[in-house]
Amino acid sequence: MAPVTAPAKVLVSGANGYIAAWVVRVLLEAGYTVRGTVRSAAKGEHLKTLFASFGNAFEVVVVEDITKEGAFDEAVKGVDLVEHTASPFHFNVKEPDDLIVPAVRGTVGILESVKKYGSNVKRVVITSSCAAVLKPSAEPAVWDESSWNDPAIEEVKEKGAGAPPMIIYRASKTLAEKSAWEFYEKNKSTVGWDLAVLNPPFVFGPPIHDVPSLRGLNTSMQDLYNTVVLGTKDSAAMASINSAWIDVRDLAKAHLLAAETAGAGGERIIVSAGPFYWQDIVDAANTITPAPLPNLTKGSPGATKGKTYMINYNTAKSDRVLGLKHRSMGEMVRDCLVDFAAFQGKD
Numbered sequence: 001m002a003p004v005t006a007p008a009k010v011l012v013s014g015a016n017g018y019i020a021a022w023v024v025r026v027l028l029e030a031g032y033t034v035r036g037t038v039r040s041a042a043k044g045e046h047l048k049t050l051f052a053s054f055g056n057a058f059e060v061v062v063v064e065d066i067t068k069e070g071a072f073d074e075a076v077k078g079v080d081l082v083e084h085t086a087s088p089f090h091f092n093v094k095e096p097d098d099l100i101v102p103a104v105r106g107t108v109g110i111l112e113s114v115k116k117y118g119s120n121v122k123r124v125v126i127t128s129s130c131a132a133v134l135k136p137s138a139e140p141a142v143w144d145e146s147s148w149n150d151p152a153i154e155e156v157k158e159k160g161a162g163a164p165p166m167i168i169y170r171a172s173k174t175l176a177e178k179s180a181w182e183f184y185e186k187n188k189s190t191v192g193w194d195l196a197v198l199n200p201p202f203v204f205g206p207p208i209h210d211v212p213s214l215r216g217l218n219t220s221m222q223d224l225y226n227t228v229v230l231g232t233k234d235s236a237a238m239a240s241i242n243s244a245w246i247d248v249r250d251l252a253k254a255h256l257l258a259a260e261t262a263g264a265g266g267e268r269i270i271v272s273a274g275p276f277y278w279q280d281i282v283d284a285a286n287t288i289t290p291a292p293l294p295n296l297t298k299g300s301p302g303a304t305k306g307k308t309y310m311i312n313y314n315t316a317k318s319d320r321v322l323g324l325k326h327r328s329m330g331e332m333v334r335d336c337l338v339d340f341a342a343f344q345g346k347d
Contacts, residue, residue, distance in 0.1 A: 002260045002261065002262055003081070003122040003123040003193075003194070003259065003260070003262060003265060004080050004081045004122055004123060004259050004260060005260060006030050006031030006032045007031050007032060007033055008032055008033070008080035008081055009032070009033045009034075009035065009078060009079045009080050009081070009120075010027050010032050010033070010034050010035070010079060010080070010081045010082070010083060010259075011034075011035050011036075011037070011072075011075055011076055011079040011081070011082045011083065012024050012027070012034055012035070012036045012037070012083045012085065013036075013037045013063070013066070013072070013075075013082075013083070013084045013085055013086035013106075013110060014037065014038075014066075014085050014086025015034075015036025015037055015038055015044075015047060015060070015085075016036070016038045016043045016044065016046065016047055016209055016210060017085055017086065017209060017218075018203070018207055018209050018218040018220075018221070018248065019085050019127060019203060019248055019251060019252070020036070020083075020085040020086070020209075021047065021050070021207070021208050021209040022205075022208060022248050022249055022251070022252035023083055023085060023252045023255045023256075024036055024047070024051065024058070025050075025051070025208065025252065026249075026252040026253055026255065026256050027083075027255075027256060028051060028054045028057055028058060030256055032057070032081075033056075033057045033058075034051075034057065034058050034059075035058075035059050035060075035061055035075065035079060036058070036059070036060050036061070037060075037061055037062070037063040037072070037075055037086070038060055038061075038062060038063070039062070039063065039064055039065075040062060040064065041060075041062055043210075044060035044062070046209070046210035047060055047209075047210075048060060050208060061074070061075050063075055066086055066102060066105070066106035066109060066110070067101055067102050067105040067106060067109065068109075069109065070109075070112075070113065071106075071109055071110075071113070072109060072110045072113035072114075073113045073116065073117050074117075075113070076110070076113045076114050076117050076118040076121065077117050077118070078120060079118065079120060079121060080120050080121060080122055081121065081122065081123055081124075081125070081259050082110065082114055082118065082121055082123075082124045082125070083125050083127075083255055083259070084106075084107065084110050084124065084125070084126045084127065085127040086106055093165045093168050093169075094161065095160075095161050096156050096160060096161065096163065096168045096171065096172075098168075099168055099169055099171075099172040100156075100168070100171065100172045100175055100176075103172040103173065103175065103176040104172070104175050104176045104179050106176075107126065107176045107177075107179055107180050108179050108180070108183055110124075111124065111180060111183045111184070111187075112183075114191070114193065115187055115190075115191055118193070119192070121192070121193045122192065122193050122194075123193055123194055123195070123196060123258075123259055123264075123265060124193055124194075124195050124196070125195075125196045125197075125198065125255055125258045125259055125264075126177070126180050126195065126196070126197045126198070127197075127198055127200070127255070128173055128176070128177040128180075128197045128198065128199045128268075129170075129173040129177075129199055129200060129201075130143070130199050130200060130201040130244065130270060130272065130313060131149060131152075131169060131170040131173040131174070132148065132149050132170070132173040132174040132176075132177045132178075132199060133145070133147050133148070133149060133199055133270065133313070134147070134149060134170075134311060135147060135149055135150075135151050136151055137310070137311075139310075140308050140309065140310050140312075141310065141311065141312070142312045142313065142314050143270075143311075143312070143313050143314065144270065144313070144314040144316075144317075145199070145267075145268045145269065145270055145314075145317060148174060148178070149170050149171070149173075149174045150174070152167050152170035152171040152174055153171045153174055153175060155167050155171070156168055156171040177197060177199075177268075180195065180197065181195070181197070181268075194265035194266055195265070195266065196258045196259075196264040196265055196266070196267055196269065197267070197268045197269065198251070198254055198255065198258055198269055198271050199268060199269065199270045199271065200246045200251050200254075200270075200271050200272065201243055201244035201245055201246060201272050201313065202220050202223075202243050202244065202245045202246075203220050203245070203246055203247075203248050203251055204220060204221065204224055204245055204246075204247060204248065204332055204333075204336060205221075205247040205248035205249055205250075205327075205332055205335065205336065206248075206335045206336055206338070206339040207221060207248075207339070211343075213343065214340065214343045221336070224281070224336060225336075225340055227278050227281070227282070227297070228281060228282055228285045228296055228297060228333070228336075228337070229293060229296060229297070229337075229340060230297075231297035233278055233297075233299075234299075235279075235299045235300045235303070237278065238277065238278040238279040238282060238299040238300070238303075238304075239277060239278075239279045239299070239300060239303040239304050239307075240277070241277065241278050242275060242276065242277050242309050242310050242311050243275070243276065243311055244272045244273070244274060244275045244276065244311060244312060244313055245272070245273055245274070245275075245276050245329070245332075246271055246272055246273045246326065247273065247326065247327045247331075247332045249327065250271075250273065250324065250325070250326050250327055251271060253324065254269075254271045254318070254322060254324050257322040257323070257324060258322065261321060261322060263321045264321055264322065267317065267321060269317050269318050269321060269322065270313045270314065270315055270317065270318060271315065271318050271322070271324060272313045272315050272318075273326040273327070273329070273332075274312075274326075274329075275309035275311060275312045275313075276309075276329065277304040277307065277309075278299075279299050279300065279301075279303050279304040280304055280329065281329065281333060282296070282297055282298065282299045282301075283299075283301055283302065283304075284329045284330050284333045285333045285337060286298060286301070287330065288330070288333065288334045288337065291337075292334065292337035292338045292340070292341045293337050293340060293341050293344075296337075
């Protein structure tokens with residue numbers, strides 16, 4: 001039996017975020033009632049307009065500071081499912097705690113609130129990251145759910161504010177997810193819910209959250225725009241920088257599947273469409289006809305065809321437990337470019 005099914009009520013934290021807005025949409029379209037948290041009433045206005053057609057099935061509540069004790073106490077009351085996505089993803093870091101504190105306290109805090117006041121909750125789904133999975137490697141590696149990015153934690157302990165922002169981000173995601181599992185293991189015999197964690201890599205795809213201009217894109221989409229449209233990476237970088245990706249719409253579907261699939265409970269699940277070099281994405285962009293935008297960067301076409309990926313992920317668990325299907329890179333890139341084109345002249 002599934003832990004939840006529509007028309008159950010869902011709490012989505014950080015609902016005005018890039019990933020969360022799509023999670024809200026997918027849940028509403030599946031027949032759920034959704035309560036979304038935002039940090040201020042103003043940040044909820046776009047969502048109210050975006051989801052107006054769903055009427056009373058969507059509501060916004062304000063949680064000003066997710067690091068405060070009891071921040072989610074009221075928000076979790078009366079919901080059957082919690083989708084926790086609120087966690088910072090940026091590299092404007094002065095101190096490690098700028099990322100680590102909200103990531104860890106926000107995660108533990110919402111679990112504490114669910115334990116105390118979420119009497120109806122049957123499952124909590126948390127958005128972690130492949131940043132909590134991968135490790136430094138001089139050889140090609142395929143990571144699975146057994147891997148933890150402990151080296152990032154150690155580097156931040158050693159270097160403090162001198163650690164690279166990307167490493168601080170990775171440490172924040174690792175520490176937050178570890179904290180979630182520690183809380184769950186300690187309390188699972190006394191709570192009426194279980195925990196599922198999704199670990200996506202880079203997330204791309206058209207945004208539906210409030211983006212007033214291209215300068216306001218979220219971090220991953222800003223990187224995509226800068227690389228493909230503005231040409232901020234040289235050919236050598238595009239042929240050597242490797243990671244993995246997932247379309248934001250497929251990640252949102254994964255959140256729905258993780259909620260409805262009994263076997264997802266108690267599982268850490270990597271969700272990835274596959275690896276990429278930036279040149280792969282640029283090549284995909286230049287094959288789209290008609291071109292949504294002119295004069296895209298070209299780099300060295302075909303330079304990464306057949307090239308070994310240094311970073312990749314084993315998605316056997318996602319395939320087996322969730323049965324998640326993925327959009328192609330071509331579809332993702334096309335839809336992003338169409339979205340970028342719509343912004344032209346707004347900056």
